[in-house]
Amino acid sequence: MIDFSQLDRVIHEKSRLSIMTLLASRSPWSFQELKTELSMSDGNLITHLRTLTKEGYVRELKTTAGDSGRPMTQYEITGAGNSAFRAYVKVLEAIVQQSRPK
Amino acid sequence: MAASDLPHDTALEHLRIIRTLMERANIYRAVSATAALCGGVLGLGVAAWGLMMPPSPQMFLAAWIGVLCLSGLANLFLLMRESQDKGQPFITDGLRMALRAVVPPLLTGGVVGVCLIVFRQQMELASLIWILCYGLALQGTVSFAPRSIIHLARAFLIAGQILTVLWLWKGWPDMISPPVAVASLYMGGTFGLFHIVYGVAVFLSQPKELVTSHS
Numbered sequence: 001m002i003d004f005s006q007l008d009r010v011i012h013e014k015s016r017l018s019i020m021t022l023l024a025s026r027s028p029w030s031f032q033e034l035k036t037e038l039s040m041s042d043g044n045l046i047t048h049l050r051t052l053t054k055e056g057y058v059r060e061l062k063t064t065a066g067d068s069g070r071p072m073t074q075y076e077i078t079g080a081g082n083s084a085f086r087a088y089v090k091v092l093e094a095i096v097q098q099s100r101p102k
Numbered sequence: 103m104a105a106s107d108l109p110h111d112t113a114l115e116h117l118r119i120i121r122t123l124m125e126r127a128n129i130y131r132a133v134s135a136t137a138a139l140c141g142g143v144l145g146l147g148v149a150a151w152g153l154m155m156p157p158s159p160q161m162f163l164a165a166w167i168g169v170l171c172l173s174g175l176a177n178l179f180l181l182m183r184e185s186q187d188k189g190q191p192f193i194t195d196g197l198r199m200a201l202r203a204v205v206p207p208l209l210t211g212g213v214v215g216v217c218l219i220v221f222r223q224q225m226e227l228a229s230l231i232w233i234l235c236y237g238l239a240l241q242g243t244v245s246f247a248p249r250s251i252i253h254l255a256r257a258f259l260i261a262g263q264i265l266t267v268l269w270l271w272k273g274w275p276d277m278i279s280p281p282v283a284v285a286s287l288y289m290g291g292t293f294g295l296f297h298i299v300y301g302v303a304v305f306l307s308q309p310k311e312l313v314t315s316h317s
Binding site (some may be wrong): 012095096 | 110113116117119120123124126127128165187220
């Protein structure tokens with residue numbers, strides 16, 4: 001029996017799920033890169049990144065771009081974020097498995 | 103939405119988003135569309151020159167090395183600019199994977215082809231080996247390449263195999279001579295034409311929007 005309370009409400013929102021997926025695939029991603037890949041506005045993306053950072057799922061890294069030396073913000077997934085993401089995917093898979101016709 | 107109300111369709115849709123984004127996150131385009139277009143046009147030009155005014159084997163070799171160098175440099179420059187625009191480093195895991203996949207077949211084809219032209223004046227065979235090795239190099243990137251590169255790899259491999267069979271079996275195209283003109287036809291039809299088609303196809307395909315953002 002699936003324990004639906006395990007489903008993480010923070011990750012469940014579609015935009016945040018997309019951000020978490022990209023960060024779980026490979027890290028780090030620059031703000032610009034995330035914005036381009038997800039076609040999100042600056043305001044929208046920063047709001048979701050703040051929510052995920054506040055939850056401890058994402059970490060912000062301040063770096064400088066190699067050639068130009070200009071400041072750049074990158075984001076990477078934390079250990080807690082990785083665990084939460086894996087748990088979320090497991091619950092989704094369980095839901096699909098359970099409702100599959102036998 | 104409460105978690106306990108999560109319907110089966112929503113779960114499936116979220117899993118689909120995860121899968122698609124994970125695939126896209128690890129995709130690397132080793133051949134820039136703009137560079138392919140420029141290289142393709144240049145290749146067609148050199149092939150037309152080789153067909154109309156058949157050059158010496160040395161001139162044929164020099165001309166195609168020139169096309170390779172110019173297209174390669176353009177590709178490198180455009181990939182670097184793309185990384186800068188995205189705010190990501192140029193040397194990435196994707197680039198390393200691409201280099202590991204393409205360098206061995208390209209080097210092999212390059213050495214064998216140059217030796218065939220310099221020591222045996224075998225332009226047709228050299229061009230067929232270049233076509234096949236380039237196809238194999240692209241084929242090596244299919245696990246992380248966009249669909250257009252996969253099609254390009256297949257086009258080179260299929261064309262290379264068909265042309266090799268036709269050339270060895272019937273000496274096709276037997277109405278064209280000398281051998282350098284035949285080699286120019288092979289090179290123009292593949293390195294020229296295929297790259298132009300690839301470049302145009304990439305420009306025409308619009309990126310599909312996956313996520314509709316909402317805060």
